[in-house]
Amino acid sequence: MQEITLYQNYWWLLIAVLGAALVFMLFVQGGQSMLMCTRNATFRQMMVNSIGRKWELTFTTLVVFGGAFFASFPLFYSTSFGGAYWLWMLILLSFVLQAVSYEYRRKRGNLYGTATYDGFLMFNGVVGCVLLGVAVGMMFFGGSFEVVKTNLLNPGAPVISQWAPSRGLEAIICWKSLLLGVAVFFLARMQAAIYFLNNISGGDDFNAFARRQALWNGLVFVVLFVAWLVVLFTATGKRVIDGMVMDEPFLYLHNYLNMWGWGLALLGGVLAVLWGLYTAAFKGCRHSIWFTGAGTVLVVVSLFAVAGYDSTCYLPSITHPQSSLTLANSSSSLYTLKTMSVVSLFLPVVILYIIYVWRKMNAGGITPVDVAPEKHQY
Amino acid sequence: MNDLVSVVDWSRAQFALTAMYHWLFVPLTIGLALIVAVMESIYVRTGEQRWKGITKFWMTLFGINFAIGVATGIILEFEFGTNWSNYSWFVGDIFGAPLAIEGIFAFFMEATFVAVMFFGWNKFSRRAHLVCTWMVALGVSLSALWILVANAWMQNPVGMQFDPSQMRNVMDDFCAVAFNAVSMNKFFHAVASGWCLAGTFVVGVSCWLLWRRSNVDAARSSLKVGAWVGLVGIVLTIWTGDGSAVAVAKVQPMKLAAMEGLYDGKVGQELVGFGILNNDKKPGDDQQAIYAEIAIPYGLSILANHDMNSFVPGINNLVYGYELTADGDTVRTESYAEKIERGRQAREALAAYDVASAAGDTAAMTSASTAIAENFPYFGYGYLDRPEDAVPPVAITFYAFRIMVMIGGYLLLLFLLYIFVGGWRTAWLERPWLHWVGIISIPLVWICSQAGWVVAEVGRQPWVIQDLMPTNAAISDVTSVSVQITFWVFAVLFTCLLAAEISIMLRFLGRASKTDITA
Structure with a gap:
């Protein structure tokens, strides 16, 4: 293996880990989308303060994910962000709204009222999860773009990455990517409920509420994710063979079978998530988040692996296949x-x-006393 | 072509909008983090509960401001991809690295420890909590370091070479990228200006409390800390500003000429202290450039080169080239017309390289590579239609520079005044005029801070990367309408959020003035 290939693979693994961490941390968004699911003000306040203390970690993971992509695979940054303009702008807008909402929602003089900021949190909770899922889905099902580096030589039209006129809107309505997005949304909600069990000492009523949420959201997630896996395994992907991008039926299934280690990771991850869901929903286990969290990370890392390794095109171009992005043609220099x-x-x-x-901060969990009005709270 | 121009202009407007909003909040975050850390250090050292109350008071204001700073920051990072995608490819190999390092080292530090700052009072020991607060202060400064390194690199592209086979620049010296004179000056200048801004904010709010005769003891204590931090900040800002001027003279002489409204330079060039620009003045004409000029003899030569007899080129000199004999030496610079020609030659050579590469013609590739290497320093000029296109908006740069310098000088006097009063004339702290001076200074310091960035960014136009890539070659394949929509969405959103932030702060201060903040 060439030295640069080694580093490209290493950086793709890091991107995968960061992406997986981001998907796991989306439990913050999932929790935001659940705030309207209870009329109990104390429950809601405990939930906001539980996930509110983590929002910046999710936010930072997204920023670092973007920064790492920029540093290691700049052509992806250039092509995807510049092309799928509306997809990324909607994601960013939702995160901007989130960032201020925790701090402002209960502050006097916030001008727009608590309900508005809770609406912003809901917007981020739904749109953020679904569209990030869509963005990941695009790595498997592709986008409508073309990369022509010689455009740089044309002062009248110098842009090297040209996208379809819909500029990302087409990705949002691609049902395969949308299916993954909705699955991610329910995964985030399930994780949030399980996280609440771990982080909030809210009494039996609250635990029952959280277990119920974990169960129903978990079941919907499992159904959607299995359906998406079927779509993925039967999909035709693109791989570089002898310098040419070629269509390959069942590409991702082949990749899982050929790189069986990642197949085991997928299997282990799915089992860990299911075990975590079972223990949370039926046993009320406080530590289930470690299983679902680890499982999520394993599954997402394995998905990134089969998306990019072994000369697979991790951003396939539907309209101009030879423009598809691979680790080799989109990375930074060896240096x-x-x-x-x-x-x-x-x-x-x-x-x-x-x-x-966070072990120190989480010791004891959030209690109703912690959200008393005289305390600093969200 | 018209849509290209429109996309470029709207993309520039959007980036300017988001950057300016971001910089409304970030310097206050940087400075207040330090001030809060200093106050908490006093609390831990003395054990006095009132300092804990004072610390928490300013920490609350920090928190209100911090969130919106984070919110406006995320847009900036991703805009390099969404709106400047060509740029992201052309120099992503170099520019992406500082952004990634920023995230790994700084943002995680901030995100982790800021929660401890607010919620960890009872979970950590006093000293451990103090360490976390200092980690926040360090984290916000580190955030500034890497993004400023990235910004400085755009103004002084070093530590890289052009790779014709990939049609992009690749890094070959990370230390040169990160630690050159421009980046270090820019970093300390920006961070110190944040201390200065937050110092003014603390002084101003303390004056307001004194004027309301509320929390007088806490206000006096805060005022002293704010004034000292502000003084250190403004002194460092002035010092590094001098360093920045020298760096600009070397690597961006056109920006310096625009800052001074200088068209025809000379040996022993004076510095314009005050003047009114002739808006009709164009490069190459014989109109007077500045009316009612009050100049400091030799000032610009000293500022730019630390040598009163040095030559400082003006806009005409740079655009049309100049020759100079000084002490027996002949100095000649190429005109922009010549640079445009060489930029076009670089582009043609790159096209020839591409054809030769496709044909596998090694000899032709070598020949083209040589031509590219010879002309690449002027690559960006090849995108310009005429020499005058490389002149930045002179009036904005000229006036913004004066606003920054004048308010900066005022702030130096302001901090000295409050340190003197706080230390040796405490009775004056009851005088209303002194309160109002502090309160009125709050908007002034923000104007100063914004003006500084206007000088830096407007003055470097039309370059995204100095001499290598102008804005019109750096953009994304988006329609003008798309960018207009997002521009207005962000304009309305950020304005609404700014209004909310100010309202929350005012309400918080109003309540604080009716309670004992040290309790």
């Missing part, structure tokens, strides 16, 4: 990948201090 790899060695330190701090 940059190496430099960034040194930086990535600090990631474990970052992860360790995040875990340490």
